[in-house]
Amino acid sequence: MECETNFLIEKLQNPQEQRIGGWRFISGDYEGIPVVVSVTSVGMTNAAAATVLGIETYHPLAVINQGTAGGHDAALHRFDIVLGAETIDLSAWVSKRENKGADGRHIELRPTYYYDDGIEKQEVELKADSELLKVAAEEGKNYQAGKVVVGKISSSNNWNRQIDRIRFYNEKYGSSCEEMETHAAAHICKNYKVPFLGIRILSNTEVYNEDFAPATGLACQQYVLEVVKAYAKNKQIKTDA
Amino acid sequence: MECETNFLIEKLQNPQEQRIGGWRFISGDYEGIPVVVSVTSVGMTNAAAATVLGIETYHPLAVINQGTAGGHDAALHRFDIVLGAETIDLSAWVSKRENKGADGRHIELRPTYYYDDGIEKQEVELKADSELLKVAAEEGKNYQAGKVVVGKISSSNNWNRQIDRIRFYNEKYGSSCEEMETHAAAHICKNYKVPFLGIRILSNTEVYNEDFAPATGLACQQYVLEVVKAYAKNKQIKTDA
Numbered sequence: 015m016e017c018e019t020n021f022l023i024e025k026l027q028n029p030q031e032q033r034i035g036g037w038r039f040i041s042g043d044y045e046g047i048p049v050v051v052s053v054t055s056v057g058m059t060n061a062a063a064a065t066v067l068g069i070e071t072y073h074p075l076a077v078i079n080q081g082t083a084g085g086h087d088a089a090l091h092r093f094d095i096v097l098g099a100e101t102i103d104l105s106a107w108v109s110k111r112e113n114k115g116a117d118g119r120h121i122e123l124r125p126t127y128y129y130d131d132g133i134e135k136q137e138v139e140l141k142a143d144s145e146l147l148k149v150a151a152e153e154g155k156n157y158q159a160g161k162v163v164v165g166k167i168s169s170s171n172n173w174n175r176q177i178d179r180i181r182f183y184n185e186k187y188g189s190s191c192e193e194m195e196t197h198a199a200a201h202i203c204k205n206y207k208v209p210f211l212g213i214r215i216l217s218n219t220e221v222y223n224e225d226f227a228p229a230t231g232l233a234c235q236q237y238v239l240e241v242v243k244a245y246a247k248n249k250q251i252k253t254d255a
Numbered sequence: 256m257e258c259e260t261n262f263l264i265e266k267l268q269n270p271q272e273q274r275i276g277g278w279r280f281i282s283g284d285y286e287g288i289p290v291v292v293s294v295t296s297v298g299m300t301n302a303a304a305a306t307v308l309g310i311e312t313y314h315p316l317a318v319i320n321q322g323t324a325g326g327h328d329a330a331l332h333r334f335d336i337v338l339g340a341e342t343i344d345l346s347a348w349v350s351k352r353e354n355k356g357a358d359g360r361h362i363e364l365r366p367t368y369y370y371d372d373g374i375e376k377q378e379v380e381l382k383a384d385s386e387l388l389k390v391a392a393e394e395g396k397n398y399q400a401g402k403v404v405v406g407k408i409s410s411s412n413n414w415n416r417q418i419d420r421i422r423f424y425n426e427k428y429g430s431s432c433e434e435m436e437t438h439a440a441a442h443i444c445k446n447y448k449v450p451f452l453g454i455r456i457l458s459n460t461e462v463y464n465e466d467f468a469p470a471t472g473l474a475c476q477q478y479v480l481e482v483v484k485a486y487a488k489n490k491q492i493k494t495d496a
Contacts, residue, residue: 035307036370036446055375056368057347059439062303063446066276070311105346106298106412109420111461116420118357124412127297129277134296171347171365171411179350179357198300205277205304220352 017231018081037064047246061195065202076209079199083191085219086184093160096190098167098212100139101197105170119182140200143209165190169197258472259322278305288487302436306443317450320440324432326460327425334401337431339408339453341380342438346411381441384450406431410438
């Protein structure tokens with residue numbers, strides 16, 4: 015969404031915009047660091063397509079998928095940020111065979127299928143790049159608008175507003191929050207062996223009936239730029255600073 | 256899966272295989288018609304990635320996503336084939352806000368977001384290319400192993416085995432069958448304006464407790480090759496025939 019990407023785009027120097035297959039990419043530099051902002055649009059398929067095209071076109075050193083999320087963990091409120099040490103696909107499940115009822119908790123998660131050097135592998139959870147995660151967690155100590163936690167990001171195209179289902183995802187699978195893109199981007203990066211981290215800010219949480227706060231989109235982008243700087247420094251990428 | 260693509264690959268003359276980002280593509284010709292088989296692997300993200308890469312690399316005249324499915328419509332049995340006049344994303348829903356319970360039927364479907372010449376649009380249902388659909392339906396009259404129907408293909412990474420939920424999808428949304436790739440491929444083709452049709456054979460149906468029959472994968476591929484020939488003839492593509 016625009017409130018999730020506008021600040022990043024504004025901050026780019028020498029911005030160059032192009033569309034590939036419809037998806038929008040803005041490349042430029044931020045304090046001397048080469049950065050590409052991909053406006054993925056909504057959902058797993060868009061995130062997959064934009065991440066494939068972004069990697070094939072720009073060959074990034076690393077990918078961060080960032081934006082807003084809905085809370086699952088009762089320890090979290092709006093403006094808190096989740097670093098996805100793991101991501102899961104909440105739409106990938108198999109239900110029990112049942113003749114009556116359609117309870118959304120009568121499920122087991124199914125794995126994500128990815129290719130590793132041509133071999134098909136399966137994992138329910140995809141892990142973040144450890145260096146990116148460490149740098150982001152360290153940078154989290156400077157974040158003022160809430161807290162930054164290491165957790166688990168759940169992705170799918172659905173928007174759960176049932177409290178019992180949210181509790182189930184949190185208690186059974188350790189889900190911190192839900193959104194619609196991160197796991198698809200993580201999956202694509204896994205295929206390409208590109209270091210990946212999902213960074214998601216709670217814009218709302220059904221747990222406390224806290225509705226969508228658009229300003230969280232800005233807070234997340236500000237934090238992500240600090241992570242970009244810290245990671246570039248760690249990688250000894252030449253910057254203006 | 257292998258049982259969904261092996262026959263198509265065997266039938267290609269002068270096959271050339273390559274992997275792009277891990278995904279496998281085999282190009283060649285079938286009775287003089289240039290054909291590329293993409294082995295997408297399982298799930299929406301893989302289907303999105305493989306379709307993007309296939310379109311960017313091979314610039315196809317049309318895309319068919321084919322394979323097996325589980326039945327939703329009580330009029331259908333194993334070996335029946337669904338031509339997806341429409342596809343929907345069964346993982347794209349918003350639930351009602353509820354403090355108790357997690358009934359999977361307390362939902363409304365959410366739209367798929369796609370780009371149309373740079374403008375973001377939203378549709379719950381994506382429509383098949385009318386010419387491809389017409390050619391496939393006509394060819395369906397020659398199919399012997401079951402019946403070929405024009406219907407609606409539902410996609411998502413989940414495997415529903417709850418009869419009441421299956422009935423709900425069929426009655427409320429008109430779903431004929433469920434599988435895990437077609438809508439993602441349809442969405443990518445929508446962005447690229449490439450004619451698209453999903454063709455899915457019922458390999459199993461919970462409605463009648465009919466379990467997975469691998470031979471359906473072969474029957475679907477045989478039918479798809481007939482559709483390819485009929486479409487090429489319609490398009491006046493030069494063939495060996």
